[in-house]
Amino acid sequence: MIRWRLSGGLGTLIGPPGVGKTKAGAGESVLAHEENGEKVLLVAYTNSAANEFCREICEFLGPERAKEVAIRTGQLEGYQPTPQCPIEFTLDPSKIRQKPIVVTTTLSATRKYLPRDIMFDRVIEDETGIERLEHMLIPLVYCIDSAVRRRILRERDPFSLAERPSGAQNLLGLLEDYDVTATFIGDPKQSKPISPVSYDYSAIAYTASRTRTETLKTTYRLPYNLDNIVDQFADYGGLRAHSSIVNRRLRVIKRPERAFMELLDPDQVVSYVNVEGQEQKQGISSCSNPAEAKAVVNLATQLYRCTEGQVSIMAIAKYKAQRRLISEYAKHAGISLDSRTTTGALGAQADVTIFSQTRCNSDLEIGGVAVLQDLNVAISRARSKLLIVGSWNMLERGWVALPTPQTRGWRGVAWKLARLLEKHGVAPVEAPDQLIR
Amino acid sequence: MHHVLGAGASEEGLSSIGLAAHEVLGLGIMDSIPSVWRDLDDASGETAAELLALLEPIKQKVLDNYRKWYRNRDLQLPNDFEANLNHVLHDLMVSFLSKIMVAHPPPRRVLTELAITNVRKQHEGRLDVLLEYGDGRYLIIDWKTSPEPAHSYGYNHMQVLSNALLANYRYHQREEDFSGCKAAVVHCDGVFWPRIPPTPATIRKVQDARAYILECLTGRGPPAEAPYWAQCVACPDQRNCEFYKRYTMLDREGALPRSYSDIRRLLFRRRTVVLEERANIHVDKFVVDYAVSQSGEQGLSALEDVGIVERGYSLKNVQDEFLILQRHRHIGVFEKRNPVRLIGIEPNVPLFACINARGNIHEVKDSSMTVRVSSTIAAERAFRQLQDLPILVTRDNVDLTARELEPLHFFDVFAAEKLVPW
Numbered sequence: 001m002i003r004w005r006l007s008g009g010l011g012t013l014i015g016p017p018g019v020g021k022t023k024a025g026a027g028e029s030v031l032a033h034e035e036n037g038e039k040v041l042l043v044a045y046t047n048s049a050a051n052e053f054c055r056e057i058c059e060f061l062g063p064e065r066a067k068e069v070a071i072r073t074g075q076l077e078g079y080q081p082t083p084q085c086p087i088e089f090t091l092d093p094s095k096i097r098q099k100p101i102v103v104t105t106t107l108s109a110t111r112k113y114l115p116r117d118i119m120f121d122r123v124i125e126d127e128t129g130i131e132r133l134e135h136m137l138i139p140l141v142y143c144i145d146s147a148v149r150r151r152i153l154r155e156r157d158p159f160s161l162a163e164r165p166s167g168a169q170n171l172l173g174l175l176e177d178y179d180v181t182a183t184f185i186g187d188p189k190q191s192k193p194i195s196p197v198s199y200d201y202s203a204i205a206y207t208a209s210r211t212r213t214e215t216l217k218t219t220y221r222l223p224y225n226l227d228n229i230v231d232q233f234a235d236y237g238g239l240r241a242h243s244s245i246v247n248r249r250l251r252v253i254k255r256p257e258r259a260f261m262e263l264l265d266p267d268q269v270v271s272y273v274n275v276e277g278q279e280q281k282q283g284i285s286s287c288s289n290p291a292e293a294k295a296v297v298n299l300a301t302q303l304y305r306c307t308e309g310q311v312s313i314m315a316i317a318k319y320k321a322q323r324r325l326i327s328e329y330a331k332h333a334g335i336s337l338d339s340r341t342t343t344g345a346l347g348a349q350a351d352v353t354i355f356s357q358t359r360c361n362s363d364l365e366i367g368g369v370a371v372l373q374d375l376n377v378a379i380s381r382a383r384s385k386l387l388i389v390g391s392w393n394m395l396e397r398g399w400v401a402l403p404t405p406q407t408r409g410w411r412g413v414a415w416k417l418a419r420l421l422e423k424h425g426v427a428p429v430e431a432p433d434q435l436i437r
Numbered sequence: 438m439h440h441v442l443g444a445g446a447s448e449e450g451l452s453s454i455g456l457a458a459h460e461v462l463g464l465g466i467m468d469s470i471p472s473v474w475r476d477l478d479d480a481s482g483e484t485a486a487e488l489l490a491l492l493e494p495i496k497q498k499v500l501d502n503y504r505k506w507y508r509n510r511d512l513q514l515p516n517d518f519e520a521n522l523n524h525v526l527h528d529l530m531v532s533f534l535s536k537i538m539v540a541h542p543p544p545r546r547v548l549t550e551l552a553i554t555n556v557r558k559q560h561e562g563r564l565d566v567l568l569e570y571g572d573g574r575y576l577i578i579d580w581k582t583s584p585e586p587a588h589s590y591g592y593n594h595m596q597v598l599s600n601a602l603l604a605n606y607r608y609h610q611r612e613e614d615f616s617g618c619k620a621a622v623v624h625c626d627g628v629f630w631p632r633i634p635p636t637p638a639t640i641r642k643v644q645d646a647r648a649y650i651l652e653c654l655t656g657r658g659p660p661a662e663a664p665y666w667a668q669c670v671a672c673p674d675q676r677n678c679e680f681y682k683r684y685t686m687l688d689r690e691g692a693l694p695r696s697y698s699d700i701r702r703l704l705f706r707r708r709t710v711v712l713e714e715r716a717n718i719h720v721d722k723f724v725v726d727y728a729v730s731q732s733g734e735q736g737l738s739a740l741e742d743v744g745i746v747e748r749g750y751s752l753k754n755v756q757d758e759f760l761i762l763q764r765h766r767h768i769g770v771f772e773k774r775n776p777v778r779l780i781g782i783e784p785n786v787p788l789f790a791c792i793n794a795r796g797n798i799h800e801v802k803d804s805s806m807t808v809r810v811s812s813t814i815a816a817e818r819a820f821r822q823l824q825d826l827p828i829l830v831t832r833d834n835v836d837l838t839a840r841e842l843e844p845l846h847f848f849d850v851f852a853a854e855k856l857v858p859w
Contacts, residue, residue, distance in 0.1 A: 168696060
């Protein structure tokens with residue numbers, strides 16, 4: 001699926017969760033360098049997605065070789081090299097010039113971090129579902145000849161005669177005419193741009209209809225039956241688990257406590273824990289739910305106990321306040337729990353994910369939890385088991401105060417998830433007392 | 438041009454003698470010069486030399502910062518940078534000494550690089566120097582490091598009056614109240630004293646200009662108001678301005694190829710979205726200001742309960758570009774990488790007119806927080822000004838406008854070059 005990208009031009013790669021979009025992008029960069037000797041810029045909207053690029057490059061090339069050919073730059077706090085991923089972080093422009101593969105975030109692909117005269121043969125952008133068009137254009141400036149760039153930006157002489165006039169009809173056509181090579185990777189059903197305009201489109205929505213596009217359909221992350229649920233929830237039209245992982249299940253070493261046995265049953269890839277905790281407003285638009293946060297941490301503690309710490313666990317919540325509360329409770333419980341918002345979870349995965357719905361109120365206003373992209377990300381991070389913690393009543397009957405294209409009307413899409421869970425034999429289990437203590 | 442169209446953006450970071458001079462004076466005037474001021478006899482050359490000697494250690498720190506900044510960009514600090522900086526500092530100090538220090542008593546307190554936000558007027562600015570006399574009098578100083586002569590030059594006059602409106606808001610909660618206010622623009626060859634209080638017509642001119650800029654920034658596209666013809670000659674954005682004027686005229690006449698016209702419209706639509714997004718970065722300030730002005734202490738407590746602000750901090754230490762704060766109890770709301778504003782609560786001063794500093798949280802550990810600010814000089818300055826004040830930490834927002842607008846301008850010009858035949 002990467003080979004056709006090596007011929008150049010612009011292309012779009014749409015990928016449902018776990019199909020290997022980031023891997024494909026990293027693979028393309030490695031092949032472009034090794035076969036064509038190209039200098040490649042890899043960008044992603046978030047630090048965690050950019051770091052995933054680094055990890056994938058290390059998997060392709062091995063840590064030592066990856067360290068030789070690739071470099072990470074941008075915000076200092078966004079990246080830490082590890083023994084498995086020793087790609088260096090630097091702000092030194094001479095090192096950035098030297099290395100054939102440069103990884104950074106989209107918003108750091110600017111003159112502040114990249115040498116002014118650097119030029120890339122190819123740009124690969126990940127998470128373009130969360131980017132707006134102007135974000136997508138930021139790194140593409142570095143595919144234009146540096147002399148032309150300097151003239152336009154610094155010497156401010158925009159009236160020179162065109163050396164190579166173009167007959168392109170639109171912006172992407174113009175870039176292709178100028179031999180700009182770029183791959184736009186993402187999934188419009190996993191992320192949407194943050195925009196003041198409710199009907200704004202993402203970068204990938206813009207490029208998918210104007211460039212050669214390929215959609216990947218085999219997931220290497222979601223086992224059966226989760227692949228079906230995610231496929232039908234987001235209407236991917238045939239997302240299926242690869243044969244090597246279709247039967248992947250949670251490996252339990254010690255028997256869980258009686259109260260948790262049904263919830264942590266490895267054969268149930270998806271479990272729903274019904275917790276009717278009361279939400280609490282935080283900040284201008286955030287929300288937390290202490291009962292759900294406790295349930296999440298208690299579940300994580302049990303999981304660590306029964307798997308002897310051999311599995312990775314990720315807690316996901318739509319709201320920052322809930323994520324913070326979960327982190328706080330986890331700290332008190334003495335466990336290390338990777339806790340993220342749905343935005344921060346984009347591009348990430350874990351053996352077990354625990355999603356906290358958070359919203360629970362007497363008005364049944366479910367709000368942002370009913371957004372397709374957020375729910376899709378929340379339920380598609382798990383490699384072995386997904387636990388959803390929240391109010392079943394809210395999921396089934398919740399409504400949205402302000403309908404948007406992403407919520408698809410007053411009811412959002414949370415009810416759709418409830419229907420699918422029922423259809424696939426996932427019934428809500430009442431939270432045992434120990435869970436919310 | 439830069440804030441609305443993304444055209445003509447200057448280099449990020451430290452890039453000129455003028456900025457370096459501001460940095461040196463920002464710390465020096467607060468740190469070393471007041472002691473000389475108290476014992477001042479005359480404005481002789483010896484006194485000027487003494488002042489410059491006091492600034493020397495600060496100047497070396499600033500130069501070290503610049504060398505590091507240039508090295509990080511694989512560039513070298515120009516050979517004449519230090520010499521030019523010395524020249525500017527000398528001339529400014531002579532003007533400051535002979536026209537201000539000799540003629541005025543030493544102030545009780547000196548504040549530098551003070552960012553004030555009058556939220557309700559949607560006006561934000563940074564004062565170079567604010568001298569407080571403690572009896573209701575205050576003197577605003579604006580450094581002019583370019584070689585223009587000291588007289589009433591339109592932009593400088595308006596700028597210092599604009600700053601005076603903010604200073605008035607700080608002391609009187611009313612921007613038109615000029616009682617106790619004085620302002621000076623310090624040039625390399627003298628000092629210009631704008632008329633204070635200004636005439637009502639002049640105040641209205643500043644307020645109208647502010648309203649006009651706000652209309653432009655909110656993307657409402659107010660009718661163009663041509664600037665005074667002489668200003669175009671000195672404007673650094675002349676070429677970019679010509680570009681946009683010329684192609685707008687051609688577009689109106691239907692003389693542009695359809696392909697470029699479509700691209701142009703697309704890029705202008707995106708600019709509108711970026712500018713609308715820009716308005717959202719000020720939401721937190723509005724919420725805090727509204728809550729405090731309506732409900733005072735109760736409002737502040739409510740903001741704390743919902744996690745928008747946190748009080749009870751104090752500044753403990755400074756190390757390089759890091760400020761280390763301590764809270765009297767556990768830090769609940771803030772986390773690593775959050776952009777924050779540290780506000781030193783001053784009695785009888787509106788919250789966003791208090792001394793403040795901005796940065797990103799580097800680390801949070803129990804009741805201790807480390808905040809990284811833009812430079813070691815900024816950190817030192819913030820520490821000196823905030824160390825004895827109770828600190829309130831509030832959420833801040835990163836302004837991505839410049840980063841988002843610049844590629845739009847770039848590809849607009851690029852597309853024009855490639856698609857418009859000449």
